Amino acid sequence: MTNAKSATLISQNNNNTDNIMDRRNFLKVVAGATVVAINPSLIRGNLYADDGRLFKAYEKTQLLDASGKPIKASMLEKEITYIFNYPYASTPCMLVNLPKPTAQNVELKSDSGEAYVWKSGVGKDRTIVAYVAICTHQLTHPTPNDSFITYVPTTGKTMAYDKSGVIVCSSHLSAFDAGAGAKVLGGAATQPLQAVVLEHAADDTLWAVGILGQDKFHDYFKEFRPEMKQFYGGPAEAKKLVSISAKTVKLSEFTKEIIQY
Incomplete structure (x- = not known):
């Protein structure tokens, strides 16, 4: 009986050790290099890495067009x-599919003083951002009636x-x-727009997996x-x-009126 009980305890301890090692292998923070080895689409809640990044994971969601077909990155209009x-x-x-590659590893800061890093755009040429x-100033946003917020093309004026x-x-x-994590360039806003973390799959499809930056949803x-x-x-x-999945349409199809100065 004693030997059997000891064997059971040893087996349980080995299993616990294996589970701990599995968890450590799943989430590794490498000292000095500050590398977070984690799949954002598999976690929930806030992730604060040693370099100050602020990330919140949500359900991995595929972007579809109005007809329900997967959006391909290479087909997005510039x-x-x-x-x-x-x-x-x-x-x-x-x-937005920008006309040129985005910046990389842009250091940003929220109003609360939290520093974080926006990695880059996605796609073949690193031009696609969300x-x-x-x-972030007074929560202006697009509605089916109108939109005061939009991307202004390089051929436009503002x-x-x-x-x-x-x-x-x-x-x-x-x-x-737009090409540097939506950092503030001017005006009343004091912190960047929240960034949507995108995954660009091998089949050229696009997926949203989380949000980067200070959470404004509660206030909204x-x-x-x-x-x-x-x-x-x-509510x-x-x-x-x-x-x-999330249906994706042009802003001109989403709202009745786009107001841009």
Whole structure:
């Protein structure tokens, strides 16, 4: 009996050791190199890495066009603002295929002082970016009625900044750098737009897997409660998490009027 019991305890200890090692192998922070070996689409909650990155994972969601077909990165039109709702049913995000490769490993900071790093755009040429289309100043965002926030193509003009090819919120003329993590270039905003973390698959499809930057969703839901009922059937429906897929359309098809100065 004693030998059998000892053998059982040894077996349990070995299993516990194996489980600990498995967890350590799943999430490794390499000292000195600050490498986080983790699949963002498999985790939930806030991830604070040693380099100050702030990331929140949500359901891995495939971007589809209006007809329900997977969007291919290579088929996105250049400098067109596309809209999809993620990570909640009522939170609009913008998708843009920029005219040139984005910057890489851009260091950003939220109003709360939290530093984080935006890695880069995705796609063959690193030109595709996605951001939560809710201005960090006073939460201006696209609705089915109108939109004061959009990407201004390089051929366009804006009063918000001396160069085009930027994201502009025309409510208070805030400008954000679309190719550098949506960092603030000018205007009333004091922190970047939240970034949508994208995965570009081997078959050229695009997937949203999480959000990078200071969370503004709680303030958004609180501030626009009547709108949640008008467009989404109520707060409960508006706060439903998106999963599996998200319909993606041009901003001009999402809203009746685009206001841009």
